[in-house]
């Protein structure tokens with residue numbers, strides 16, 4: 242994540258530990274990376290809910306600051322209530338790892354072109370987005386279903402769904418101005434050609450532009466993981 246923020250996108254980036262209680266001054270974007278924070282005990286992302294840094298991230302999000310949660314980061318965002326619903330065990334009960342196609346379902350700060358199809362990698366055991374029918378309807382009506390798993394041609398099918406997620410949901414928007422973005426695929430793992438593709442740059446480049454300070458956006462990547 243730091244390689245993509247700093248090395249690929251040229252953002253001034255600070256890595257902070259989950260034990261901090263405040264974000265660095267001038268933080269525009271908080272990026273919560275993937276992984277297995279607190280060992281995925283209880284549920285993936287559950288214990289991070291009580292990490293000291295979480296209050297500052299929630300305050301940042303609620304005042305419209307950009308927050309990107311990738312995979313484990315998405316799970317943390319649902320556990321702390323910044324996004325509705327939950328990420329549960331993959332329907333296959335197996336860890337899903339490989340490349341998928343996702344289609345932009347709603348335009349927002351991270352997804353500039355509706356119906357665009359991206360190829361991104363996934364690597365998760367608890368990636369099945371689930372929510373009540375009322376929440377799913379509200380997400381659809383408010384244009385917050387950012388990405389859906391699809392075929393290479395953009396067709397949204399059951400066969401293209403790697404984990405059984407409701408409505409093939411791969412990413413969601415939240416916050417007062419779609420400033421919060423939770424995504425199960427890993428765009429940072431496909432942000433430069435040497436990694437096998439560059440579709441992952443799209444959400445990063447888009448949020449920099451949306452932030453109105455291309456290159457001037459200061460990113461903070463909280464290391465929400467315990468150091469082994």
Ligand SMILES: NC(=O)CC[C@H](N)C(=O)O
Pocket residue numbers: 274275276277278281285311312313314364365366367368
């Ligand atoms: N790549 C990740 O961030 C994995 C998230 C979480 N540990 C899971 O397995 O679902």
